[in-house]
Amino acid sequence: MAYEIPVTQARAELADLINRVVYGGERVVVTRHGKPLVALVSAADLERLDALDQPEEEQVISSVSRVHEAAPASGERRRFGIAAEHRGHDRS
Structure with missing residues (x-):
């Protein structure tokens, strides 16, 4: 549920409203003449x-890009040892 406030009051309380959104997780709807x-x-x-506005194909590409950018966890390096870190991309 969003907190509604008239635009005239919102002008005077902008800093407080921003804090409510950022720290309180609230959504604030500013109204004029009772209309959002x-x-x-x-x-x-x-x-x-x-993300909802993006076509589904772009969402998948964006998700794959984020996964690709992730660095391997240090636990994986320990688990697989030096061979995993130094193995080249060429498997011939």
């Missing part, structure tokens, strides 16, 4: 909304 005008949401919420 804009919403203040966290950056994480905005990313989720943007």
Whole structure:
């Protein structure tokens, strides 16, 4: 549920509203004449909304790109030893 506030009051309380969104996890809807005008949401919420707007193919490509960028965990290096770290890409 979003917290609604008139635009005139939101102007005076902007810093507090930002804190409510960032630290309290709230969503704030700013209204004019009782009708929703804009919403203040966290950056994480905005990313989720943007992801919904992307075509499904772009979402998969984006996910694969993020997985590819991840570095191997140090636990894997210990588990597989030096051979795994020094094995070349050429398996001929």
